[in-house]
Amino acid sequence: MTDPQATVDEETARHWDELYGGRDRLWSGRANAHLVDVAGALPPGSALDLGCGEGGDAIWLAGRGWRVTAVDISQTALDRAAAEAAAAGMASRIDVQRHDLSRTFPAGEFDLVSAQFLQSPLEFPRAAVLRAAARAVAPGGRLLVVEHGEVPPWARAAHPDRRFPTPEETLAELDLDPDGWRTERLDAPRRQITGPDGQPATLVDHLLLVRRR
Numbered sequence: 001m002t003d004p005q006a007t008v009d010e011e012t013a014r015h016w017d018e019l020y021g022g023r024d025r026l027w028s029g030r031a032n033a034h035l036v037d038v039a040g041a042l043p044p045g046s047a048l049d050l051g052c053g054e055g056g057d058a059i060w061l062a063g064r065g066w067r068v069t070a071v072d073i074s075q076t077a078l079d080r081a082a083a084e085a086a087a088a089g090m091a092s093r094i095d096v097q098r099h100d101l102s103r104t105f106p107a108g109e110f111d112l113v114s115a116q117f118l119q120s121p122l123e124f125p126r127a128a129v130l131r132a133a134a135r136a137v138a139p140g141g142r143l144l145v146v147e148h149g150e151v152p153p154w155a156r157a158a159h160p161d162r163r164f165p166t167p168e169e170t171l172a173e174l175d176l177d178p179d180g181w182r183t184e185r186l187d188a189p190r191r192q193i194t195g196p197d198g199q200p201a202t203l204v205d206h207l208l209l210v211r212r213r
């Protein structure tokens with residue numbers, strides 16, 4: 001079997017480790033709002049969190065009774081996720097695994113596969129990873145993909161032409177068998193955020209939720 005540790009792209013890992021290492025905490029520690037919306041209505045089961053970062057989603061899911069496999073390329077992020085999980089008393093419910101998802105993918109089938117902002121400024125085979133994510137969904141389970149739908153106002157000048165795939169484009173890229181899957185959500189919900197200088201803003205996200213029959 002391929003050893004995930006041995007097949008990590010070092011440049012990608014360094015990029016994310018430096019990003020996480022530059023701050024005591026990069027993300028809020030809270031679960032992502034759209035995940036809370038969707039998973040809050042589901043009975044707990046097994047979940048796979050792709051690009052889990054510092055573990056906010058995984059710990060929230062574990063707290064609601066899910067068994068979570070939490071995956072990221074950044075060892076710095078994973079160490080934080082493991083420490084936070086232990087501090088929250090959730091370590092036994094969260095299996096933290098290091099994978100470069102462009103090269104290896106965690107084994108198993110899951111009732112919920114979640115990709116929250118699994119977006120990268122580096123080369124990343126997004127469509128192939130999302131297709132692997134769909135293959136990891138157990139019968140009756142769901143794939144939830146939430147991504148940025150627009151650049152925040154304070155970053156627009158630096159990225160004037162940045163465009164994100166629509167949920168419809170993501171669904172098309174997944175190339176799912178229509179007899180085997182039902183689309184439950186395909187929309188662009190809004191989310192309140194606070195900018196780097198404390199300025200409030202509303203941002204559009206792109207959300208796709210599909211269920212395997």
Ligand SMILES: C[S@@+](CC[C@H](N)C(=O)[O-])C[C@H]1O[C@@H](n2cnc3c(N)ncnc32)[C@H](O)[C@@H]1O
Pocket residue numbers: 012016027032050051052053054071072073074077099100101102115116117118119120124
């Ligand atoms: C924008 S962050 C989102 C983190 C978290 N899901 C959240 O919503 O706060 C993207 C995450 O994907 C991870 N990532 C980027 N490229 C990856 C890859 N090739 N394999 C695994 N994880 C990767 C990064 O380390 C980072 O934690």
